[in-house]
Amino acid sequence: MLKRIAAIAVALAVVAGGGFLIYAWNPAITPIARPNPAAFPHDAVARGEIVANAGYCVECHTRADLGGGPELAGDYKMNTPFGALFSPNITPDVETGIGTWSEAAFRRSMYRGVDRDGAHLFPAFPFNHFTKMSEQDISDLYAYLMTRPAVHMTHRANTLPFPFNLRILEAGWALLFVSPGRYQPDPSHDAMWNRGAYLAEGDAHCGACHTPRNLLMAEKSSAPYDGAVIDGWIAPPLNAHNPTPVVWTEDELFAYLRTGVAPLHGSAAGPMSPVAHRYLGRIPESDVRAIAHYFATMDDAAHRQFQDAAALAAALKASGRDLSGPQHDAAVRLYQGACAACHYNAGSAPVLGRPELALNNALWLDEPNNLYQVMLHGIGASEGQSGIAMPSFYAGLTDADMARIAAYLRATRTTLPPWTDLEAKAAKLRAAVGPPPINASH
Ligand code: HEC
Ligand code: HEC
Ligand code: HEC
The missing domain is CATH 1.10.760 (Cytochrome Bc1 Complex; Chain D, domain 2)
Structure with missing residues (x-):
């Protein structure tokens, strides 16, 4: 009897595995000659540019390290917990890009995460979201991409170790975690x-x-x-x-x-x-x-929203108050010297460009990451508010200094429990983040 159960179990596993392979297998879609860019209507291309901007395609498909690379030509490095993954070239180059992809092949990649050859794409490509996009948007996006300059460029080899490099496993991942299908409007909302x-x-x-x-x-x-x-x-x-x-x-x-x-x-x-x-x-x-x-x-x-006026008044009051005393003296001095000149708000509302730290979520989140990130790298003139910058304190503050400022701000500007292990966390993030680039626009 037991043998029989084992046999049935094995048979089931084989059938399931076979079913999975059939599911995981996708045909290649026949390559086409590169479409003539002039064949795409201008309005489709213009709409496609908006769709591309709303999906940050350039961000993930343009090399950012090694001095940058041509737009959409790929080789953007994405770090995953398992290894590095490099994005492909999505310019219409016929050898290294998607120049031979028909619109149907492109649509399948966006909706199902499967490339023209039928191979499964890693979910670092957010097709679990793109599957919700309308056919019109995909068609316009195709028109936009196919009318970009073709760039001949290959990407570096991925460093994903076995078994994470097996594309077939992505089929199982998608089966578990992706619900393919277009966005369905919710009639209970406008x-x-x-x-x-x-x-x-x-x-x-x-x-x-x-x-x-x-x-x-x-x-x-x-x-x-x-x-x-x-x-x-x-x-x-x-x-x-x-x-x-x-x-x-x-x-x-x-x-x-x-x-x-x-x-x-x-x-x-x-x-x-x-x-x-x-x-x-x-x-x-x-x-x-x-x-x-x-x-x-x-x-x-x-x-x-009704609580906001009171919360705002309380925050500005907390911010103006400096809690001296044995546990805060050194921190107060540090804060006054390094931060207070730019983060002081005297009026009844914060001044734009002088963020009120008592309201900023860098102080209210469960961990001090964002506060440390900002202290370590500052904020460039093109980040945050355009034209306004905050200097980097990477060299100016030690891990102990940053920890002191963080503990002080958390205690005096919020009503939340203190953060723990602050100095160790500062050291860890500093090591991960590295010094700001020399040519940073700070
Ligand atoms: C968060 C990063 C990210 C964003 C944003 C992103 N992609 Fe990608 N994309 C990737 C990665 C990584 C791959 C490669 C995955 C792999 O190797 O399996 C990829 C693969 C692709 C592929 C398959 C190409 C090939 O040769 O196999 C296409 C097509 C594509 N992306 C189009 C787009 C478009 C269009 C947009 C904007 C709407 C976009 N991507 C936005 C990361 C991204
Ligand atoms: C020279 C002026 C200056 C000094 C000194 C300064 N900041 Fe800033 N800080 C700014 C400006 C300006 C911004 C907003 C930048 C922007 O939006 O581009 C900012 C933004 C911030 C933010 C908000 C970040 C966000 O994501 O919203 C935090 C947190 C912050 N500063 C903390 C500090 C701390 C802590 C210190 C002291 C170690 C400090 N700042 C010193 C000018 C300064
Ligand atoms: C590439 C990752 C990434 C994507 C994509 C992204 N965000 Fe963010 N977002 C962040 C990070 C990191 C922060 C914290 C920034 C800071 O503190 O200055 C943030 C901050 C925010 C904040 C401020 C929250 C707060 O409490 O301070 C809002 C609001 C926000 N994002 C909305 C959005 C919306 C809406 C989208 C999609 C249209 C989006 N984000 C897409 C990473 C992302």
Whole structure:
């Protein structure tokens, strides 16, 4: 009897495995001659450029290290917990790019994460979001890409070890974690909300950074927008778990996403900086407004906003107060010397360009990452608020100094429990981040 069960179990496994292989197998799509760029209508190309900006294609498909590379020609290095992955060339070059891809092949890659040859793509390519995009958007995007200059360039070899380098495994990953299919409008919300949701969930893939991931690096569908760590930064929660004392209203969100700075909340620095400046700054204002509307609904701003005036007054008061005393003296001196000149707000509202630290989420998040990141690298003139910079303290402050300032700000500007292991965390992040580039525009 037991043998029989074992035999059935093996048979089932074989059938399941066979089923999986059939599922995982995708035919190659016949290569085509490179489409004539003049054949694409101008308005399709113009719309496609907007779709490309809303999806940050240039960011991940342009080499950033080694002095940079040609736009969309690939070789952008992405660090995963398993090894480095380099993005492919998506210019219309016929040998090294996607010049021989038909629109059908391109659409399959965006919707299913499968390349023209039928191989599975790694989910560092956020096709779990792109699958929600409309056929019209994909078609316009194709027109845009096929009319870019063709660049002949290959990318460096991935350093993913076995078995993570096996593309066939991605089929199983996609089966578990990706629900293919277009965005379905939610009739309980208005058109603006649905437009915002369509963009945020699909093309603009905000969740790729703001949603925590499970052990297999898939976004946790049980915790959408609950905040996550990306490149040593914290992408804060965008839902009601956002710890800010003053809620993110639609106007604050719009200003932040459009210009890289929100009067009450501070600046878009680190990985968020290009999202605002390079990309959302270049799509129609109404689309950015729609995204802001979507997230203002998610964090329930309309119902929580009534507390803001009191929270603002309390924050400004906390900020003006300096808690001297044995445990803070050294920190107060450091803070006065290094930070206070630029972060002092005397009025009843913070001055734009002088972020009020008592309101800034760098102080309210569970970990000090973003505060340390800003101290270590400063904020370049093209990040955050355009034309305004904060100097780097990489050389000017030791790990112990940074820890002291962090503990002091957390204790005096927030009502939250102290951070722990501050000096060790400063040392760890400093090692990971490295010194600011010599030619930084600080
Ligand atoms: C977060 C980074 C990221 C973003 C944003 C991104 N891609 Fe990619 N893309 C990748 C990576 C990484 C790969 C390669 C995955 C692999 O090697 O399996 C890839 C693969 C592709 C491929 C397959 C190409 C080939 O030769 O196999 C296409 C097509 C593509 N991306 C198009 C786009 C478009 C269009 C956009 C913008 C809407 C975009 N990507 C945005 C990271 C990104
Ligand atoms: C490449 C990763 C990445 C992507 C993509 C991304 N974000 Fe962010 N986001 C971050 C990081 C990191 C921060 C923290 C920046 C800082 O503190 O200066 C941030 C900050 C924010 C903040 C400020 C939150 C706070 O409490 O301070 C908002 C709002 C925001 N992002 C919205 C969005 C929206 C909406 C999208 C999609 C349109 C998006 N982000 C896409 C990484 C990302
Ligand atoms: C020379 C002026 C100056 C000094 C000194 C300075 N800052 Fe800043 N800081 C700024 C400016 C300006 C910004 C906003 C930059 C932007 O938006 O481009 C900023 C932004 C910030 C932010 C907000 C980052 C975000 O993502 O919203 C934090 C946190 C911060 N500073 C902390 C500090 C700390 C801690 C010190 C002392 C170690 C300090 N600053 C010293 C000018 C300064």
